[in-house]
Amino acid sequence: MWSGDELDLDAYLARIGYGYGNGSRNGSGRGELRPDLRTLYEVHRAHTGAITFESLDVLFGRPVELDVKAIEDKLVHTRRGGYCYEQNSLLAAALERIGFEVSGRGARNRTRGDTLLAVTHAVLVVTVDGEPWLCDAGFGYQGPCEPIPLARPGVEVRQGEWTFRVREEEGGVLALAALREGNWRDLYAFSPQPYHPVDYVVLNHYSSSHPRSSFVGRAIVQYPGDAVRLSLVGRELTRLYPDGRVTREDVASEGLLDLLDREFGLRLSERDAAELLRIQRAGD
Numbered sequence: 001m002w003s004g005d006e007l008d009l010d011a012y013l014a015r016i017g018y019g020y021g022n023g024s025r026n027g028s029g030r031g032e033l034r035p036d037l038r039t040l041y042e043v044h045r046a047h048t049g050a051i052t053f054e055s056l057d058v059l060f061g062r063p064v065e066l067d068v069k070a071i072e073d074k075l076v077h078t079r080r081g082g083y084c085y086e087q088n089s090l091l092a093a094a095l096e097r098i099g100f101e102v103s104g105r106g107a108r109n110r111t112r113g114d115t116l117l118a119v120t121h122a123v124l125v126v127t128v129d130g131e132p133w134l135c136d137a138g139f140g141y142q143g144p145c146e147p148i149p150l151a152r153p154g155v156e157v158r159q160g161e162w163t164f165r166v167r168e169e170e171g172g173v174l175a176l177a178a179l180r181e182g183n184w185r186d187l188y189a190f191s192p193q194p195y196h197p198v199d200y201v202v203l204n205h206y207s208s209s210h211p212r213s214s215f216v217g218r219a220i221v222q223y224p225g226d227a228v229r230l231s232l233v234g235r236e237l238t239r240l241y242p243d244g245r246v247t248r249e250d251v252a253s254e255g256l257l258d259l260l261d262r263e264f265g266l267r268l269s270e271r272d273a274a275e276l277l278r279i280q281r282a283g284d
Contacts, residue, residue, distance in 0.1 A: 003068040004096030016046040035099035052081030084138030104195035110186035140222035141229040161242035181244035
């Protein structure tokens with residue numbers, strides 16, 4: 001379903017810093033890739049740690065392609081980042097290639113309070129030994145970095161300094177929440193209905209081109225770090241800390257490329273860097 005057979009798995013694993021061969025991974029002495037829970041955790045964690053969330057192609061007015069070879073070329077070989085449809089389509093292809101059972105879901109963002117938003121977020125459900133796990137490498141700086149169990153709603157899941165849980169609602173809807181300053185804050189919710197890659201093509205079209213899409217007309221680059229989570233939206237850089245502290249600062253055009261490299265690990269090509277600076281300076 002996810003075209004895992006078309007993915008250059010070795011190149012993907014190298015991109016996320018996950019080496020294997022000769023009975024070892026990253027020199028750790030671990031065994032070969034298997035569709036087990038340990039592998040799922042390791043691949044998910046490595047992916048979110050290596051590939052930055054960003055939607056700059058939307059800002060540039062370029063089409064966001066979702067076929068696996070196009071995503072591989074952009075996120076793996078060119079070492080760019082991507083947003084949810086790209087990130088999770090790539091992760092799904094890799095997991096499918098390894099042998100996991102992978103299904104898609106469409107989620108409704110809940111980070112804007114009581115505002116009812118359309119279903120525009122793509123997530124994955126991966127089944128291991130009969131148990132479903134939420135996998136999501138594409139929710140930006142607020143999302144999880146590791147799988148979250150879905151068969152045990154209400155269980156608190158600690159990921160470093162960050163805590164998540166899934167709550168079950170009426171109609172089988174599952175809501176992912178994050179703990180912030182002692183309060184649970186919903187991130188998104190999704191129904192049991194499976195989504196296929198073709199469904200993400202439709203959602204991607206809205207997110208990348210509709211004038212009311214939050215991605216259109218502004219730069220968005222995010223990273224879910226362990227010690228601090230980073231979000232650049234337009235010119236504003238937000239830092240979210242585990243204790244709930246939030247800091248914000250304006251980023252000048254002349255320091256933007258250095259910031260992307262230093263804080264997000266994102267190095268743009270000369271063409272992309274020039275285009276981003278042109279757009280940012282136009283707003284000065």
